[in-house]
Amino acid sequence: MILDVDIAILGAGTAGMSAFNAANKVTDSIVMLEGGAYGTTCARVGCMPSKLLIAAAESAHQMQLAPAFGIQLNNGYKVDGKAVMQRVKSERDRFVSFVLQDIEQIPAQQRIDEQAKFIDANTLETSSGQKIRARNIIIATGSRPVIPTQLEAAGDRLIVNDDVFDWDDLPESVAVFGPGVIGLEISQALSRLGVRLRLFGRGDGVGPLQDPEIKALALKTFNQEFPLMAGNKVNSISRTAAGVEITFVNNEGYEITEIFDYLLAATGRKANLDKINIQAAGLKLNERQQPEFSPETSQCVNADGSPSPIFIAGDVAGFRPLLHEANDEGFIAGSNAARWPDFQPTPRRTPLAVVFSEPQIALAGESLAQIKQRLGDDGVVVGSMNFSKQGRARVMQQNQGMMKVYACKKTGQLLGTEIFGPRAEHLVHLLAWSIQQKLTIKAILALPFYHPVVEEGIRTALRSAAAQLKKQP
Template sequence: MTPLQVEVAIIGAGTAGMGAYRAARAHVDSVLLIEGGAYGTTCARVGCMPSKLLIAAAEAAHQARQAQAFGVQVQAVTVDGAAVMARVQRERDRFVSFVLETIDAIAPGDRLAARVKFQNANTLMTEHGQLIHARRVVIATGSMPVLPPVLKELGAHLLTNENVFDLPTLPTSLAVFGPGVLGLELAQAMSRLGVRVKVFGVGGGIASIQDPVIREDANQAFNHEFYLDASAHVKSVKETATGVDVNFLHRDGAWKTEPFDYVLAATGRAPAVAGLGLENTGLPLNDHGVPGFDRFTLQCGDSTVFIAGDASDDSPLLHEAADQGRIAGENAARFPDVRPGLRRTPLAVVFTDPQIASVGFNLKQLNAQFKDRFAVGLVSFEDQGRSRVMLRNQGILKVYGEQGSGLFLGAEMFGPAAEHIGHLLAWAAQQRMTVSNMLDMPFYHPVIEEGLRTALRDLNHKLHIGPQLIERCMDCGPGA
């Protein structure tokens, strides 16, 4: 086979890879986008979008069941599992088709369907033996599910995010391993759609919530809907003819064996770098096989190799993958003119109900970098006016600020409208606003965001800048 000569080779055509391609193509003409699997981003095919479609169906069922609390009578709610999954798959395929259209618009000479591995830092070889000589390479191979040892022997009754959305109908029962973002989102959605769900975790973590008070509030709220043990003891998971049997220590103290149709492994994802031959690049690799890199330039050491997206194991979120792809693509094309790119304020959202959001510095980072130099403001949504009106009055918001400067540092939230409040707070953090600046912004009445104002006022007082909170301050309106 005739070897290929290119300026920039990009391995992986997901969100980061396509972003890298567009950015590199703006600077050089010779760019090759290489994909060894199916086209279509993780988000569109097996992540963000199909999970939100399932959550939307669950919200509709939940709201119908809760209507009586408002004086609205709804007759028995039934869920057509096949219809639910048919819509998930139909709309998922529609989102994927948009990605495929983008791929089809790339010149055929700029893309290659093949699996490749490094022979050295500037030479790739396909599984068919074709060599690709690239002056610079961007690794954007994404991530893959990680299975704990207790689940590795399972076969047809094991689900991950890679296949759960292809089920022809909803199962009747589901054991979820991993109360992280995906595990909790899908567990709650399945439960609200009538599936018997139990969630098993290790170490006590719940969706990366750092604050122990917020984590316990979330734990209690979720346990009102489905069984969740974030520090579970599971002795065995055995496949049967009809499903799986899980032997576990129940929270009531008794060992139990319970049958389930399926197990959903939501125990995390790891960079999909195995088989790339990164050991041949001469780059130092960490325990996950990922080369060290500068998170502002995405350059691996001082080499001509760059890394972006989930493969970097940095911030496995779509907007971060898009940013990283752009930065890596531009720097690969401009090399050796490597420049730091914009890394935005950290923002993460979990689409459970109540939602979970984190912004800026988390509690662990604050204790490490701002020890004894930050204060915490708090609000409970239990009595927050608009939240009570909508019967969404659950959760806690904590906001963090720096002593002395009054600078807003970050926040963690379990509560209503967290996806929207999280964005407001991320914008404020990126603009380096002080808590006083934020309180000068307009707050309408009655809105859930008034709860944010209460937390900020509490924080400003603890920063010794603002007055003490007035209980049930009526200049804000009742229930603010």
């Protein structure tokens, strides 16, 4: 017997839930299939547990800074690893419970707790053999960590970020591979909590930073706190009785060997497409073997270039793998599938990304490279400011970092920003809103700035850009 529905959704994460809620406003002929654990990546192993770990680390770091403010800790302080992880896990479980409550509100007949794969563009088959025929199918199967073959030599001491949040206690030492967002956040947090830490990376990558000057400053700044080995050669990795033995070339060019309790692979994620028989869907795939789709409609493209009845949303799409973007994509996919075939493109919000390190990293709008590609090298002005002399940042003893803003040379419109500095999570929102509103440098500078606040740094950077605009003939 075949189950006929209007819409079938593969995956019950952030994107899948958003798609279900949007589509359910139009039709109740929907089934959502989930073959794994409910609870979303963000709540279970991503955004929320990582911020809980970072919050504990920030508390410990403030203790370290206390003497500089004239506050003496005569008896010192102690990090109770078991208590740290107990709070991380209990609060994590609380966040997950909220998601599960939302799942439980979905009628049982609209939920199928099974893995499913494509038979064709309109037909799915579950792991138990149930066939589902849908007018439209939404792929929202998420992603999972990728582990390079070289790291597998760590054996049973090889972990991914998901595993960190199941620890009962903090280990003595961890080697982290991958200085992206996840690797950077977890590395600094563990280091501040007293874990001996070394972060390995290829090239000169530091999180999502792209500006060479800011990237170099970030590398120098983080290395003052914990070793970030950007581009250093790793000669060998092996599992020994003592732990994970890693031989590498240090920043001075010497080969050294160190032993760690764990090797944490933070080396990126891959789309969960391999278990859904994506080839049977007849879609056009890109070089990463992910379906090509329109970000404004979430609609996939058939192999022959024609529009497909299949939509895609969230991390599996690989467009902007962030929770707020997954939520938007799910809404777009669910709304459009429900109104099939009559729907309209939805403009995407200004790109926005934050890394919760300290100093924080934040980006919004277009990168400098993207702007130059579109407007030419002479079509952009770059304003900058250094936090070392910024008043409020110095008061807080957080005066490290740099901000850059990018504007159109012809119109003065703000197009992008890159920040490495204190409270960047707040600063970047103001700039992202300004970019989406298509404000000019002049218009933003006419807005109020209080004193003394970190936001004054935005004004300094904007004034730097405005001075260059005035120099135009």
